[in-house]
Amino acid sequence: xxxxxxxPSNKVTEKGKDVELRCDPISGHTALYWYRQSLGQxxxxxxxFQGNSAPDKSGLPSDRxxxxxxxxxxxxxxxxxxxxxxxxxxxxxxxxPRRAGGELFFGEGSRLTVL
Amino acid sequence: KNEVEQSPQNLxxxxxxxxxxxxxxxxxxxxxxxxxxxxxxxxxSLFMLSSGKKKHGRLIATINIQEKHSSLHITASHPRDxxxxxxxxxxxxxxxxxxxxxxxxxIIQP
Numbered sequence: 001x002x003x004x005x006x007x008p009s010n011k012v013t014e015k016g017k018d019v020e021l022r023c024d025p026i027s028g029h030t031a032l033y034w035y036r037q038s039l040g041q042x043x044x045x046x047x048x049f050q051g052n053s054a055p056d057k058s059g060l061p062s063d064r065x066x067x068x069x070x071x072x073x074x075x076x077x078x079x080x081x082x083x084x085x086x087x088x089x090x091x092x093x094x095x096x097p098r099r100a101g102g103e104l105f106f107g108e109g110s111r112l113t114v115l
Numbered sequence: 116k117n118e119v120e121q122s123p124q125n126l127x128x129x130x131x132x133x134x135x136x137x138x139x140x141x142x143x144x145x146x147x148x149x150x151x152x153x154x155x156x157x158x159x160s161l162f163m164l165s166s167g168k169k170k171h172g173r174l175i176a177t178i179n180i181q182e183k184h185s186s187l188h189i190t191a192s193h194p195r196d197x198x199x200x201x202x203x204x205x206x207x208x209x210x211x212x213x214x215x216x217x218x219x220x221x222i223i224q225p
Contacts, residue, residue, distance in 0.1 A: 033213065043158075043201065043215040056212050091158065102146060102205075104213075106158040 002026075004107035006092050012113045013082055013111065021110045022078045025094030029105070033076050033095075034067055036088040037109075043091070050097070082114045116143045121202050121216035127176030129224055136219045141183065145206030148185050150177050150211070153171040161187070161200075163201045191225045 005024040013019050025032050034046040045059040049069045060066070064082075069075040079086055089109040095102050117161050118141040128134055149161040162176040164185060169176050173192075178185040189200070190194055202216040 035213075035215075042217040045201070045212045045214065048212040059212060093158075103163050104148060104150070104160045106150075106156045106160070 004092055004094050005103050005109050006079060006090075006107035008110055009108065010111045010113075012115065014115055015084060016081055018078065019082055021090050021112070023075045023077070023081075023092030023094075023107060024072045024074050025073065025075070025092070026105055027073075028096070029040070029094035030072065030097055031095045031102075033093045033104070034073050035091045035093065037091060038088040041085060046077070046090075079112075082112075087112055087114045117144065117204050117214040119202055119204055119216040119218050121212050123186075123198075123219060124217065125220045125222075127224065128192060129223045130193060132192050132223075134192050134196070134221065134223075136187045136200050136202075136221070138185045138187070138216055139183060140202075140204045140214075143183070143206075144204040146204070147178055147185050148203040149185075150203060152201060152218070154198070156198075158201070161163050189221075191214070194223045197222050198225040 004084040011019055023111045030051045032049045035043050037043050047060055047067045065081045067077045089111050091109045092107045093104045095104050120139045122137045146163055146165045148163050150158050150159050151156045151166040164176055164178040174192045175188040199220050201218045203213040205213050
């Protein structure tokens with residue numbers, strides 16, 4: 001597609017349920033980032049994938065959060081046993097490697113509400 | 116871990132004014148990004164800098180690597196420039212994920 005695509009755009013779930021959020025980056029972008037933005041808060045880095053390298057998971061807030069990127073393209077962020085504090089907009093961004101420019105392109109985000 | 120500080124946190128100005136938003140960081144970086152987020156809207160990348168200065172229309176971004184400081188300038192500001200401007204740094208401490216500033220809420224009044 002022309003841009004970074006995320007789905008679902010909105011997700012309401014009950015506390016304790018698992019959720020999966022999907023990110024489809026721009027074709028050819030080797031770098032993929034997941035962030036989240038809680039209501040009224042700044043952006044919080046979650047995880048970073050670069051090509052075939054091991055992902056940088058340093059931003060994941062707990063072991064309930066995991067992400068994978070299959071075939072170097074689509075990525076799925078999974079939150080297990082959701083808690084109310086997980087409510088946020090989850091954003092994905094992709095980019096070419098820094099040596100090729102490195103400009104970030106963001107998706108519209110997936111708004112997660114945990115009741 | 117890099118610490119990113121933005122100032123001011125909030126800024127209200129009149130249309131036509133020259134705007135400056137500052138960003139300082141604590142650890143050497145490989146690149147710095149300026150992002151724009153309109154209320155209820157998505158995030159758009161304005162600039163990526165590793166040195167010097169870049170200009171795009173009425174926006175100018177500069178970076179001083181030695182002083183670990185960047186500025187975003189808006190000339191002839193317009194109400195449509197009202198948004199949150201976010202500084203993000205890449206690298207530093209061996210990590211390649213981005214560290215974000217808390218953002219500057221800019222309001223340009225007609």
